[in-house]
Amino acid sequence: MPAHNHIEFTRLIATRIATTAAAADKLHAPAGSVMIRTAIDETLIFPPVPDISVDDDYAIIIEDGSYASAWLDIDFALRWLPYNCAWEMPTVRPAFAQGMIADIATKLYFEQERVLMIVPAPYAAEMAAHLAHGGHA
Amino acid sequence: MKIIVDGTPIEAEAGESVLAAMLKANVHPTGGGCLCCGGDCPHCLATVDGVSYMRTCQVHVHPGQVVQRHHYGQVEPPMPQGNAGSLDVPTRHVFCDAVIIGGGESGQAALATAQAAGQTVMALDANQGQEAIGIYAGPMVVAKTATEMLQIHAKQDVIVATGAAEIQPVAPGNMLAGIYTTRAAEQLAQQGVQLGKVAVLGPVPKNVWHFPITGRIVRFEGEGAVSAVVVEQDGVETTHACDGVVVGLGFHPRNALARQGHDMAQVRTVGDAALASDIPPCPVSGVVCPCSGITVDDLQYTWDSGFRELELVKRSTLAGTGTCQGSCCIPHMRSFLADRGKELQAPFTARPVTKQLTVEEIAAGAHFHPQAETALHGEHIALGAQMERSGSWWRPWNYGNYEAEYWAVREAVSIMDVSTLGKMLLSGPDALEFLQMIYPTNVKTIKPGRSRYVLMLNDRGYVFDDGLIANEGNGVYALTFTSGGSSNSEMFLRDRAETFGMDIRLVNRTWGLSAINVTGPLAKAMLQKMGVSDLPNWLEHKHIDVAGIACHAYRLSFTGEWSVELHHAAQDSVALWRALLAAGEEFGIRPHGLETLRTLRLEKGHIIVGPDTGFDGTARRIHHNWAVNMKKPYDFVGKAAIIRTNKTELDKELVGMTIPDYTPIEGDIAFVDGQYAGVVTSSAWSPVLKKAVMLVMLQYIDGVLPTEVTLSGHTATRVDLPFYDKESARARA
Numbered sequence: 001m002p003a004h005n006h007i008e009f010t011r012l013i014a015t016r017i018a019t020t021a022a023a024a025d026k027l028h029a030p031a032g033s034v035m036i037r038t039a040i041d042e043t044l045i046f047p048p049v050p051d052i053s054v055d056d057d058y059a060i061i062i063e064d065g066s067y068a069s070a071w072l073d074i075d076f077a078l079r080w081l082p083y084n085c086a087w088e089m090p091t092v093r094p095a096f097a098q099g100m101i102a103d104i105a106t107k108l109y110f111e112q113e114r115v116l117m118i119v120p121a122p123y124a125a126e127m128a129a130h131l132a133h134g135g136h137a
Numbered sequence: 138m139k140i141i142v143d144g145t146p147i148e149a150e151a152g153e154s155v156l157a158a159m160l161k162a163n164v165h166p167t168g169g170g171c172l173c174c175g176g177d178c179p180h181c182l183a184t185v186d187g188v189s190y191m192r193t194c195q196v197h198v199h200p201g202q203v204v205q206r207h208h209y210g211q212v213e214p215p216m217p218q219g220n221a222g223s224l225d226v227p228t229r230h231v232f233c234d235a236v237i238i239g240g241g242e243s244g245q246a247a248l249a250t251a252q253a254a255g256q257t258v259m260a261l262d263a264n265q266g267q268e269a270i271g272i273y274a275g276p277m278v279v280a281k282t283a284t285e286m287l288q289i290h291a292k293q294d295v296i297v298a299t300g301a302a303e304i305q306p307v308a309p310g311n312m313l314a315g316i317y318t319t320r321a322a323e324q325l326a327q328q329g330v331q332l333g334k335v336a337v338l339g340p341v342p343k344n345v346w347h348f349p350i351t352g353r354i355v356r357f358e359g360e361g362a363v364s365a366v367v368v369e370q371d372g373v374e375t376t377h378a379c380d381g382v383v384v385g386l387g388f389h390p391r392n393a394l395a396r397q398g399h400d401m402a403q404v405r406t407v408g409d410a411a412l413a414s415d416i417p418p419c420p421v422s423g424v425v426c427p428c429s430g431i432t433v434d435d436l437q438y439t440w441d442s443g444f445r446e447l448e449l450v451k452r453s454t455l456a457g458t459g460t461c462q463g464s465c466c467i468p469h470m471r472s473f474l475a476d477r478g479k480e481l482q483a484p485f486t487a488r489p490v491t492k493q494l495t496v497e498e499i500a501a502g503a504h505f506h507p508q509a510e511t512a513l514h515g516e517h518i519a520l521g522a523q524m525e526r527s528g529s530w531w532r533p534w535n536y537g538n539y540e541a542e543y544w545a546v547r548e549a550v551s552i553m554d555v556s557t558l559g560k561m562l563l564s565g566p567d568a569l570e571f572l573q574m575i576y577p578t579n580v581k582t583i584k585p586g587r588s589r590y591v592l593m594l595n596d597r598g599y600v601f602d603d604g605l606i607a608n609e610g611n612g613v614y615a616l617t618f619t620s621g622g623s624s625n626s627e628m629f630l631r632d633r634a635e636t637f638g639m640d641i642r643l644v645n646r647t648w649g650l651s652a653i654n655v656t657g658p659l660a661k662a663m664l665q666k667m668g669v670s671d672l673p674n675w676l677e678h679k680h681i682d683v684a685g686i687a688c689h690a691y692r693l694s695f696t697g698e699w700s701v702e703l704h705h706a707a708q709d710s711v712a713l714w715r716a717l718l719a720a721g722e723e724f725g726i727r728p729h730g731l732e733t734l735r736t737l738r739l740e741k742g743h744i745i746v747g748p749d750t751g752f753d754g755t756a757r758r759i760h761h762n763w764a765v766n767m768k769k770p771y772d773f774v775g776k777a778a779i780i781r782t783n784k785t786e787l788d789k790e791l792v793g794m795t796i797p798d799y800t801p802i803e804g805d806i807a808f809v810d811g812q813y814a815g816v817v818t819s820s821a822w823s824p825v826l827k828k829a830v831m832l833v834m835l836q837y838i839d840g841v842l843p844t845e846v847t848l849s850g851h852t853a854t855r856v857d858l859p860f861y862d863k864e865s866a867r868a869r870a
Contacts, residue, residue: 011707011708013708016644016649018562018642018643018644019642020640020642041642041643042644056642058564058565058566058568058612058640058642059564059642060562060564060613060642060643060644062562062644062646063706064644064646064649065649065706065707065708066646066647066648066649066707067648067649082229082230082231083227083228083229083230083285085230086230086288086290087230088232088290102504102507103504103505103506103507104507120509120648121512121648121649121707122509122510122511122530122648123507123509123510124510125510125514126507126508126509126510
């Protein structure tokens with residue numbers, strides 16, 4: 001059973017944008033940043049991009065630390081996730097997926113060699129404990 | 138090697154089944170019944186190595202193995218339980234195109250076909266320890282293995298290739314030892330079990346010392362084990378003395394899994410599992426369902442009682458609901474009902490699980506509800522806080538000295554971590570219109586820089602949350618909600634925005650914004666000494682810096698003292714907390730927890746949504762009509778219900794009551810002259826008022842609201858709210 005005792009989550013400071021679906025479709029993150037569409041009307045970009053342009057006068061653009069994240073080695077992730085996700089993992093890279101893991105709303109950003117696990121910051125300790133335990137209780 | 142059976146060592150040979158080893162030692166696992174060696178019957182069940190309800194025909198021996206029998210009629214079968222060392226059974230999720238259940242000929246053929254078609258396939262073979270136990274919607278096949286549970290999500294095909302089971306005999310004496318199906322006799326003989334000279338009815342098993350018999354089985358005779366079998370042919374009964382009886386009565390498909398997934402197009406049966414069942418002669422007497430001990434007489438009683446459908450007979454008798462899930466009884470029940478009703482009915486519905494699971498296996502993959510921690514969790518622990526689950530959050534209950542915390546708020550300065558409050562930001566072309574439709578207050582009159590306490594009502598006019606609306610200007614509103622209410626309220630807002638067709642933007646900031654409430658008569662002085670000069674006035678809010686940290690400051694009060702809530706980025710929370718504690722040292726600062734807050738707010742008569750409102754708390758019942766503006770020209774959520782219910786007489790009200798020398802528990806029942814009069818929703822001893830204060834949902838009795846009630850033998854008197862600082866001079870100072 002895969003387990004990992006050394007996963008440390010750190011608060012993920014990001015630019016969080018709530019806007020229309022059309023405006024979100026047009027968003028472009030600068031090179032070197034990661035942009036994930038967490039909902040039809042919400043986007044996270046990290047590191048933060050405070051001066052990003054959004055084609056919506058009513059868009060809410062805030063610097064936000066709602067989430068905490070940790071990088072997982074891809075080999076560990078691909079062994080651990082099948083024991084904890086009732087949803088299918090993407091096979092392309094990069095890729096974004098989200099769903100519940102241990103009753104915690106979790107976002108996964110897959111790169112070739114690693115996976116960024118993003119959880120609500122208040123639940124980071126729970127997820128770290130879950131990872132350390134092997135993730136099946 | 139030796140294995141231990143009921144505390145006695147017996148000889149066993151590597152590679153043989155526990156059943157074979159036991160029979161060689163003249164020990165029957167359950168005492169009797171027709172053994173099948175196919176995992177289809179309950180007659181070889183025993184507790185093996187601490188796991189009960191194991192089919193011993195399917196388990197191989199190992200040195201030191203410990204077996205306890207489930208002897209029919211002598212011991213109560215134990216509750217299903219697993220090995221104490223295997224409390225954590227993991228669940229692995231597998232995604233594939235097809236799953237093939239069964240490793241026999243038809244399963245192998247299906248596997249080859251699927252692989253040739255390029256499908257990704259998961260093959261389950263019970264003989265290899267992978268036992269499918271259910272097919273759920275999806276379809277999703279759940280299987281158990283020796284080390285884990287599998288949840289297999291098949292996108293295209295679920296092929297059930299589980300073969301067929303042999304039909305068990307039903308006749309008087311069929312629970313004696315020494316009865317075998319044809320396949321069982323062959324397998325046991327192969328493992329060296331001496332069956333003696335057996336009478337064989339039907340196909341002849343290989344390598345078994347036997348003599349053939351023909352006819353219909355009338356009864357099995359013997360004491361504990363079969364010593365003779367009586368058959369009838371052409372009206373003549375013949376008794377055959379024997380050491381055992383081997384019966385070959387035909388087959389019925391092992392299709393329980395397919396019957397679970399019968400309405401799923403992806404689920405198919407192949408091979409023997411797809412064949413029609415042989416139907417035995419109608420049983421006359423004997424045990425039909427060995428799991429539940431149901432006899433032919435029981436079936437007749439059920440039939441005579443008017444139950445004619447197989448599904449109903451199953452429910453009435455519980456035949457088919459036991460260990461073998463109908464494998465033994467279904468052919469005979471069908472035959473019985475066909476004889477009585479002249480129509481062959483289909484087998485009854487099957488539901489997971491088809492095989493016994495331990496509690497640990499059932500619980501595999503289940504999780505405890507996770508608890509959230511605020512950014513200050515570590516600070517609370519370091520300060521010796523006793524943490525308590527509150528909603529989905531860990532919160533400090535107290536820091537070891539409730540009384541000192543209470544007086545710090547009332548007479549000095551205190552801080553509390555209120556990061557758990559729901560916090561959202563709303564904008565959009567329809568933002569104001571939307572809020573007018575959601576809240577019962579007139580949001581238009583909340584000017585920029587101002588805030589207002591608000592109720593949230595559902596369509597029935599019941600209060601389900603409360604909080605604050607703060608106008609940020611430029612059509613942007615900051616909203617707060619109760620600690621447990623943010624997720625529910627967010628769903629509510631998003632759902633209503635869609636229902637109303639309104640164009641809004643909404644961000645739930647609860648996880649990213651922390652909040653610290655600074656409260657007490659010396660709080661303002663402390664903040665001013667920290668260099669904060671532009672504090673907002675009562676019910677105003679401002680963006681200010683405190684200790685160099687950007688804060689959104691709200692002037693309000695839940696404690697009854699001067700208070701300011703400082704909302705700030707969660708990553709700055711520890712720094713702000715520490716700065717406030719350091720600055721407050723000379724003012725006697727002390728953090729307080731929920732225990733203190735509950736008393737403070739109760740003294741002020743402030744409600745907590747949930748405990749004080751219940752599921753049917755209207756604004757009228759909880760004395761919050763002042764928070765509902767019926768004149769504003771919007772059909773806000775709950776308005777129609779309020780109009781309707783306001784036409785009825787008020788039946789109960791949330792009121793304040795006091796007792797001079799006794800503090801009732803929350804939930805205590807109020808009586809007037811022995812008649813139920815209400816329930817205590819909140820209760821505490823007030824240190825400052827030196828009496829017990831409480832909120833009571835009080836019933837009108839004969840149209841009158843009682844002025845006195847009895848609570849656990851003590852007289853409580855109704856008083857006006859609030860109990861403390863009636864003019865709110867301290868809060869608004």
